[in-house]
Structures are given as C-alpha cells and as structure tokens.
Amino acid sequence: MMNGPYRLQRSRESQRPHPRNSRKNRNANIFRMMAHSPSYFEQYCRLGGAIRNKGELDPVVRELAITRTGILCEAPYEIVAHKRIGKNVGVTDEQNAALENWQSAKCFDEVQRAALAFADEIVKLPKPTDATFNAIASRLTPGALVELQLSVGFYIMTSKFLETFAIDLQPVTEVIS
Incomplete structure (x- = not known):
C-alpha cells in the first residue's frame, strides 16, 4: 500500500529511530524514500549537511543557485x-x-548573477562556457567555486530523485530548514 502518488512505497526503515531524525525532522518525504538504501541515505545526508552548513560559499548565493x-x-x-x-x-x-x-x-548583485548564470549552464549544458566560468571564478575563491558547483550538481541529483519517485511536498511545517 502506497501513501500519496509515489512510484515506490516509502521505506519502513525510515520509521525506525535514526540519529538525525530527532535533530532536524529527517522523516521528510524524500528521506522516507531514500531510506530504502540506508548506506546511500547516510552519505547523502552527510554531503547535504556539508553543503548547507560547512562551506565558505555565501549561503544566499548557494540558496539562489539551488533554487534556480x-x-x-x-x-x-x-x-x-x-x-x-x-x-x-x-x-x-x-x-x-x-x-x-x-x-x-534588478535585485541580484554581480556575484549572484554570475552564480545564477553558472547554475543555468551546469543544468543545461555539458559544462559551463568559458565566459560564464570565468565570470564566477573571478568573483569567488577556489573553495567557494567548488562548493557552488557541487551544490548545483547535488541538487540536480536531488531534483531528479524527487521527480523519478514522484515524491510529494509535505506540509510546510515539515520542510527541513
């Protein structure tokens, strides 16, 4: 029996206590589905946590690029x-x-515009053009540039996972912040 329009039933594994569940509501719908593969789920959470909490990339730039x-x-x-x-x-x-x-x-600064162009081309092209790459590379440190690319790549994967398994939105009070 499936809840919602899922293409694959959510994992029962996600109903068990998990060290991350109590901290930030890791029972969000995406995590319930991802729990079918506990080892991948754990590593996914680690990388996602690093992207959101441990980098030098400006969080506003990161979130604009991820949302885009x-x-x-x-x-x-x-x-x-x-x-x-x-x-x-x-x-x-x-x-x-x-x-x-x-x-x-008009509401984006030069760094944000360069990051959005970079995100657009990562999603749409095999690789960003030299002009787009150079525009963002001249505005970020090498570390922040790597973080931006990995953030966009991670959320391409996440977006495709969500859409592949038809994972629906949970109520806004459940969305992980």
Whole structure:
C-alpha cells in the first residue's frame, strides 16, 4: 500500500529511530524514500549537511543557485523547500520571486548573477562556457567555486530523485530548514 502518488512505497526503515531524525525532522518525504538504501541515505545526508552548513560559499548565493536548479529541473519540492531555506539565510522575497526570470531582474548583485548564470549552464549544458566560468571564478575563491558547483550538481541529483519517485511536498511545517 502506497501513501500519496509515489512510484515506490516509502521505506519502513525510515520509521525506525535514526540519529538525525530527532535533530532536524529527517522523516521528510524524500528521506522516507531514500531510506530504502540506508548506506546511500547516510552519505547523502552527510554531503547535504556539508553543503548547507560547512562551506565558505555565501549561503544566499548557494540558496539562489539551488533554487534556480530546482526551477530548471522542474522539481516543485526543491523550489518550495529552498525558497524557504533561502529566506532563512537572507534571500529576499523579491529575489525568490525573480528567480524564474532572473536575467531581467534588478535585485541580484554581480556575484549572484554570475552564480545564477553558472547554475543555468551546469543544468543545461555539458559544462559551463568559458565566459560564464570565468565570470564566477573571478568573483569567488577556489573553495567557494567548488562548493557552488557541487551544490548545483547535488541538487540536480536531488531534483531528479524527487521527480523519478514522484515524491510529494509535505506540509510546510515539515520542510527541513
């Protein structure tokens, strides 16, 4: 028996206590599905935690790029979740509203615009063009640039996972912040 429109039943493993569950509500729908593979689930959580909590990349730039990735991958779950996370780290309502057509918006600074162009090309092309790469590379440290690329790549994977398994949005009170 499946709850919701899932293509695969959520794992019963996710109902067991998990060290991360009590801390940040790791029973979100994506984690319930991912728990079918406990070893991958654990490593996924570790990398996701590093992306969101341990890097030098400006969190506003990170969340703008992640949300834009969700938009381009047509993953509503990611869009809603990361607009909320972005708001918590300083993304403005105007910026969140403008992400669909960021190129014509006036609310992004040079670094944010370069990061959004970089995210667009990572999602759409085999690799960013030299001009786009150089524009962001000239504005970030090497470490922050690596973090930006890994953040976008991680959330392409996450968006595709969400859409492949038709994982629905949980109520906003359950979205991990």
